Amino acid sequence: MSVQSPRYDRANLKPGIVHIGLGNFHRAHMAVYLDDLFNLGLDHDWAILGAGVRAGDARMRDALKAQDCLSTVIELDPAGKSCRRVGSMIDFLPVEPDNASLISAMSRPDIRIVSLTVTEGGYFINAATGQFDPTAPEIVADSASPDAPATAFGAIIKALKMRRAAGVQPFTVMCCDNLPGNGHVTHAAVSGLARLSDPEMADWIDANVAFPNAMVDRITPATGPRERALAASFGLDDDPVPVTCEPFRQWVVEDIFPAGRPALERVGVTFSDQVHAYEMMKIRILNGGHAIIAYPGGLMDIEYVHEAMANPLISALLDKVEREEVSPFVPPVPNTDIPAYYDLIRARFSNPEVADTERRLCLDGSNRQPKFIIPSVRDALAAGRSARGLALVSAMWCRYCAGTTDSGAEIAPNDPNWDALQALALQAKDNPQLWLNQRSIYGDVADNAGFAADFTHWLNSLWAQGTANTLKAWLAE
Structure with a gap:
């Protein structure tokens, strides 16, 4: 069985996106859409830099770096399975307690989107109120040490501060998690955390940073022995982290990207004000x-x-x-x-x-x-x-x-x-x-x-x- 490889020269890709949270869903969804776009010969300055903020993310980094940041994605169509190597990510940043490498990357002018898949439970929402919880221990810790943040949201704030000080336009923050009003939820987490230590910065974020809402959809099971055996059936015995997924995928996004965006409408993404x-x-x-x-x-x-x-x-x-x-x-x-x-x-x-x-x-x-x-x-x-x-x-x-x-x-x-x-x-x-x-x-x-x-x-x-x-x-x- 054949494996589809990128039809573009990955050496010519340049980063435009930092993505935090390199789980199976991201690699079967956003990374695939970008891979499709690059295969059309378009927008090669929108490649992904992968990132993680949890200690466990280092294992994913090691696995992906060992295969040149290529992801194996196997689509499980009952009419016949297909396998592709997705090349839209070109590096995975070091995973560090203070997120120094992540912050440095997000502060670069060529990074115009920071996207996230940190799970539905990773946005510090108070279950009783449905609102951002400023009393969560991780949030309290970041508010006390804003220059060495441990959370993704603290790292985003620090990078935005650095861009603001350097006169660089802020990046767009794009949530790709399965949450109602996920842009609003992400905005609340970033602004809410900033407000605890720097209210003026929180006001600046509210006025200047875009958080588009998005609906994402693709069934993507966890990787286990069955999924690794499937990858091996395509001759990919060296891949410890293959992704399997259904053929269907959908992505609907608000078109709010002041710093620009890739032309994802060319590969099936719907841009709509009715997300x-x-x-x-x-x-x-x-x-x-x-x-x-x-x-x-x-x-x-x-x-x-x-x-x-x-x-x-x-x-x-x-x-x-x-x-x-x-x-x-x-x-x-x-x-x-x-x-x-x-x-x-x-x-x-x-x-x-x-x-x-x-x-x-x-x-x-x-x-x-x-x-x-x-x-x-x-x-x-x-x-x-x-x-x-x-x-x-x-x-x-x-x-x-x-x-x-x-x-x-x-x-x-x-x-x-x-x-x-x-x-x-x-x-x-x-x-x-x-x-x-x-x-x-x-x-x-x-x-x-x-x-x-x-x-x-x-x-x-x-x-x-x-x-x-x-x-x-x-x-x-």
């Missing part, structure tokens, strides 16, 4: 759909997402909840048919080649439920409609957090707050309202008597007769 509409559709239908199928699969000892989709009970659950309680409250999206989009999501979830795991979908429910499920609940209730299926989804999350599957198998910790969630889930077996009293997750939804009654009914049913029988009962209603 929020695309974003809501994706978060409610795709990410919400993941949460809908995650916990029944986890409780029924199903390993892979495509296997969950092949289960008639879980498939019917997804259909009924999406069509009756989620999609009706998704506003119109430019040039998009919502039912057709849902059909596309079903097909993507069912792709057996991706081999995405139910456990990955179950990860970090305390962060994902309030973003992907509860907003749909709130909209349905506000419209006077039933959210009974979503109450069942939430009850299955609670039952999952009790730490055992229906067969009695132990569930390994799968949330940053696992210990607290497990203790609360076990208490909720006798008093379900205790679970709903998590205001940081449910907010005012916990006060809705109808939702609470539905949640209580389903949680009791899950404990009494198991997931499969509970799904049968709901589908028969």
Whole structure:
């Protein structure tokens, strides 16, 4: 099987972007779009300098530097796998506690975009308020030592200060993480941290630095032995960090780049002032759909997402909840048919080649439920409609957090707050309202008597007769 290599001379690339967080998603998404653009012979002054701010990022740096910063990306199309070497990153900066090399690189005039994928939980958001948390220990530490920052946001502020002092235009800060209003969230983190030690600099950032919102989408499983074996099947035995992904990808971005940007519209990126509409559709239908199928699969000892989709009970659950309680409250999206989009999501979830795991979908429910499920609940209730299926989804999350599957198998910790969630889930077996009293997750939804009654009914049913029988009962209603 052949491997596609860059069709451009990488020696002629010049950096224009510093990207912080070189995980699988970035290397299967933004790096691929840029690789496509460079293959057209365009914008070779927009190559990526990779960076990381965590000690663990040094391992990725070592692996990528050993292969000349090339990333192996394998697209898992059921009609046939394809493999490419992506060459859009030309260096990976040293990973240092004070981020000195990162700050120095971002201060260079040729760097016009700083982008980030630091995970949804990496933006120091207070779960109770949904706002930037200035009391987070890492933020407090950076505010006390702004010249030797440990966080990505502290490093960005320091580099912006250096550019300002040198009379260099500020770079654009572009979040590529899966967050509602991700540009606003990133702006809040950068400005909020600056305000703690230098309010005048925070005002300057607010007035001069662009933070475009973006919607990003591509299912990208974690790398393990299966993914390495796939890379080896293409003759790439030397690659310890291959990326596998589905064929589909999407990127919708606000066109707010005062310092310039690459012509990504030439390779399929949508520039739009309605990112929020695309974003809501994706978060409610795709990410919400993941949460809908995650916990029944986890409780029924199903390993892979495509296997969950092949289960008639879980498939019917997804259909009924999406069509009756989620999609009706998704506003119109430019040039998009919502039912057709849902059909596309079903097909993507069912792709057996991706081999995405139910456990990955179950990860970090305390962060994902309030973003992907509860907003749909709130909209349905506000419209006077039933959210009974979503109450069942939430009850299955609670039952999952009790730490055992229906067969009695132990569930390994799968949330940053696992210990607290497990203790609360076990208490909720006798008093379900205790679970709903998590205001940081449910907010005012916990006060809705109808939702609470539905949640209580389903949680009791899950404990009494198991997931499969509970799904049968709901589908028969």
